[in-house]
Amino acid sequence: MSLAAHTPAPTAPAPPGGAPPAPRPPAGTAAWTAPLRWLRRHAVVLAGCAALGYLLLPNAVVLLFSFNKPAGRFNYAWHAFSTDAWTDPCGVAGLCGSLGLSLRIALLATLLATAFGTLAAFALARYRFRGKSTTNALIFLPMAMPEVVMGASLGTLFLNTRIGFGFVTILIAHVMFCLSFVVVAVKARIMSMDPRLEEAARDLYAGPVQTFWRVTLPLAAPGIAAGAMLSFALSFDDFIITQFNAGPSTVTFPMFVWGAAQRGVPVQVNVVGSAMFVLAVAVVLAGRLAASRRRTQERKAAAG
Amino acid sequence: MTILLSGVSKTFGDFTAVHPLDLSVPEGSFFALLGASGCGKTTTLRMLAGLEEPSSGRVLLGDDDITGLPPHRRPVNTVFQNYALFPHLDVAENIAFGLRRRRTGRIRAQVDEMLDLVQLGALAHRKPRQLSGGQQQRVALARALVNRPRVLLLDEPLGALDLKLRRRMQLELKRIQTEVGITFVHVTHDQEEAMTMADTVAVMNEGRVEQLGAPWELYEHPRTPFVANFLGTSNLLRGEPVGPGGEEGDDSAGDGALRVRVAGAPAPLRLPRPPAAAGTAADGAGTGGTSAEETAVGEAGTGGTSAEGTAVGEAATGGPLLLGVRPEKIALAPADAAHTVPEGHNALPGRITDAGYLGVSLTYIVETDACRELTVYAQNVERDTRLTPGTRVVAHWSPAHTFGLDAQGHGQDATAGREAP
Numbered sequence: 124m125s126l127a128a129h130t131p132a133p134t135a136p137a138p139p140g141g142a143p144p145a146p147r148p149p150a151g152t153a154a155w156t157a158p159l160r161w162l163r164r165h166a167v168v169l170a171g172c173a174a175l176g177y178l179l180l181p182n183a184v185v186l187l188f189s190f191n192k193p194a195g196r197f198n199y200a201w202h203a204f205s206t207d208a209w210t211d212p213c214g215v216a217g218l219c220g221s222l223g224l225s226l227r228i229a230l231l232a233t234l235l236a237t238a239f240g241t242l243a244a245f246a247l248a249r250y251r252f253r254g255k256s257t258t259n260a261l262i263f264l265p266m267a268m269p270e271v272v273m274g275a276s277l278g279t280l281f282l283n284t285r286i287g288f289g290f291v292t293i294l295i296a297h298v299m300f301c302l303s304f305v306v307v308a309v310k311a312r313i314m315s316m317d318p319r320l321e322e323a324a325r326d327l328y329a330g331p332v333q334t335f336w337r338v339t340l341p342l343a344a345p346g347i348a349a350g351a352m353l354s355f356a357l358s359f360d361d362f363i364i365t366q367f368n369a370g371p372s373t374v375t376f377p378m379f380v381w382g383a384a385q386r387g388v389p390v391q392v393n394v395v396g397s398a399m400f401v402l403a404v405a406v407v408l409a410g411r412l413a414a415s416r417r418r419t420q421e422r423k424a425a426a427g
Numbered sequence: 428m429t430i431l432l433s434g435v436s437k438t439f440g441d442f443t444a445v446h447p448l449d450l451s452v453p454e455g456s457f458f459a460l461l462g463a464s465g466c467g468k469t470t471t472l473r474m475l476a477g478l479e480e481p482s483s484g485r486v487l488l489g490d491d492d493i494t495g496l497p498p499h500r501r502p503v504n505t506v507f508q509n510y511a512l513f514p515h516l517d518v519a520e521n522i523a524f525g526l527r528r529r530r531t532g533r534i535r536a537q538v539d540e541m542l543d544l545v546q547l548g549a550l551a552h553r554k555p556r557q558l559s560g561g562q563q564q565r566v567a568l569a570r571a572l573v574n575r576p577r578v579l580l581l582d583e584p585l586g587a588l589d590l591k592l593r594r595r596m597q598l599e600l601k602r603i604q605t606e607v608g609i610t611f612v613h614v615t616h617d618q619e620e621a622m623t624m625a626d627t628v629a630v631m632n633e634g635r636v637e638q639l640g641a642p643w644e645l646y647e648h649p650r651t652p653f654v655a656n657f658l659g660t661s662n663l664l665r666g667e668p669v670g671p672g673g674e675e676g677d678d679s680a681g682d683g684a685l686r687v688r689v690a691g692a693p694a695p696l697r698l699p700r701p702p703a704a705a706g707t708a709a710d711g712a713g714t715g716g717t718s719a720e721e722t723a724v725g726e727a728g729t730g731g732t733s734a735e736g737t738a739v740g741e742a743a744t745g746g747p748l749l750l751g752v753r754p755e756k757i758a759l760a761p762a763d764a765a766h767t768v769p770e771g772h773n774a775l776p777g778r779i780t781d782a783g784y785l786g787v788s789l790t791y792i793v794e795t796d797a798c799r800e801l802t803v804y805a806q807n808v809e810r811d812t813r814l815t816p817g818t819r820v821v822a823h824w825s826p827a828h829t830f831g832l833d834a835q836g837h838g839q840d841a842t843a844g845r846e847a848p
Contacts, residue, residue: 249569273497317509317511319507319508319509319511320513320514322478322498322505322507322509323505323507323510323511323513324513324524325477325478325497325499326476326477326478326498326499326500326503326504326505326507326571327499327504327525327528327570327571327574328499328500328525328528328529328574329499329524329525329528330497330499333528334499337524337528338513342514342515360792421553421554421557
């Protein structure tokens with residue numbers, strides 16, 4: 124495409140020898156290369172938009188069908204516009220219960236995994252001890268292992284230790300795989316921190332505890348936040364591992380959706396999905412906005 | 428506050444970073460630890476700050492033993508290399524950090540005062556990354572000084588700045604030190620920086636203090652080949668003393684100078700007697716060596732030779748020695764004008780092999796039988812156009828500008844301390 128745009132360029136040198144004098148560029152050439160040139164200039168933007176569309180289209184469909192009033196049990200064909208599902212999201216038996224359970228597990232798992240993961244990351248990044256490389260490898264394992272294998276083996280373990288399947292087993296499983304992601308995120312952050320900053324704090328009369336709260340933690344915070352958000356997202360929508368380790372009465376939201384899909388998905392599932400999506404986008408946007416406002420203020424302070 | 432290190436050493440595994448060291452830094456002085464990287468100067472500074480625990484010895488601040496005190500309990504603050512400003516705090520909060528930890532009153536007022544001192548009042552609410560290198564350096568200085576420490580430690584504080592800014596900050600640091608009057612201990616690898624700012628310089632090499640004294644003293648009377656080469660440039664010639672009354676010695680001048688026979692030199696070269704310690708101090712009274720006399724250095728306990736025993740006095744007892752002369756002290760006379768060489772000067776005939784024009788000065792390399800590359804600097808006042816490469820010349824200098832070094836001690840040869848080519 125780009126070659127075609129180049130060849131008739133008027134700057135091309137005239138062939139040497141007895142060729143006729145270089146002709147004026149034909150008027151038609153410019154006319155048909157113009158759209159090509161436009162395309163070339165905007166190729167990156169176009170590709171970006173296409174990728175975004177590819178990513179967002181399913182979400183748009185979910186959102187659209189949350190306003191559907193399906194004719195039968197299946198919410199797969201557009202029938203009529205309605206806000207019934209939005210006004211009564213808990214209208215389906217078991218949905219809100221499972222949603223609450225999933226949120227509780229995700230919050231608790233995030234809290235525990237972030238706390239333990241941060242501690243582990245500090246140990247692995249700061250200290251040398253026997254078995255450090257083994258620990259590093261083991262931490263990485265849950266990320267690399269197929270979920271089915273992990274879920275099944277955990278299930279076997281719980282069965283043999285006679286821990287009753289339920290809330291606790293799901294929580295333990297989630298904390299375990301979330302931990303890896305927290306450790307990786309926090310460790311990367313700690314490794315890139317300048318150790319002299321903590322020395323400077325100690326030099327400036329901050330004891331070990333104050334050094335940690337005033338300098339170390341604020342500097343590690345972005346890594347910890349990233350790990351926590353990842354944990355929440357992973358725990359909230361995990362299905363495979365949860366399926367192996369849930370009790371008969373503990374149905375998480377992904378499990379509820381899976382179960383419902385066998386008999387026909389209620390519109391409310393689309394409502395919950397859309398709401399989660401909008402909420403997540405809103406949180407990210409708010410963060411961006413706050414950051415850019417802070418930057419503007421700093422710039423203003425700098426200028427003033 | 429006087430700092431006293433007594434027998435302080437530091438080992439990391441089987442590597443000795445600092446050999447047992449005795450050092451005293453008088454109150455209110457500007458003290459420089461000078462040396463190449465890896466010589467133990469930063470480790471010494473970190474032991475003063477409390478960031479490194481000495482393997483042996485004691486650190487005293489005034490009358491208090493602070494050897495075991497953690498850094499946050501020491502009345503000492505540090506300006507770190509690359510400044511180590513807290514990136515999540517703005518300039519004012521960086522400066523207030525130490526005050527807040529100690530819960531002193533009037534924090535706002537003290538921070539403003541300090542911002543004025545370093546002329547950064549307008550930038551109080553910027554984050555460190557929005558500042559230039561020179562501004563960051565001043566914030567680091569203010570952050571340390573605001574706590575009114577009894578000693579300020581500076582770890583290569585100007586290393587990250589460009590040459591012009593470094594010159595300006597050198598003067599500014601010196602001004603601030605005079606203004607606040609506290610003891611500054613400054614670590615640097617830049618000999619010019621140490622010479623410009625410090626009252627007393629300790630030259631360190633491989634974990635030991637080679638020599639300590641006022642800048643002029645180190646330059647005019649180096650005691651080891653390392654110091655002679657690390658501070659500026661030296662021409663070192665190997666020779667054997669023949670004594671003032673020796674059979675070849677010519678003591679007709681009666682100057683009492685030692686005669687040293689150097690292979691290739693037409694006549695023995697003269698080396699003045701080592702000046703007595705008191706004499707040295709008197710020499711330097713006008714040059715600003717205020718604290719050199721009070722400052723003592725030596726190596727304690729297990730360390731090697733004492734620094735005192737390495738001067739010329741020992742060499743005079745017979746062994747071979749190194750004769751040194753600074754390039755700017757040497758004058759060149761064309762061979763046919765050799766009669767213009769003043770009576771009693773040390774003289775070496777030779778041939779110019781290289782001449783460099785630097786504008787303010789000229790550099791000649793002279794090949795002599797005694798020394799293959801004798802470096803000579805000449806002020807560019809009235810350039811002698813006869814001095815071109817290939818010309819035969821006589822290099823001569825006043826015996827008073829000659830210094831002697833023990834050729835065997837220190838395990839150093841004549842090239843120790845020279846920068847790699």
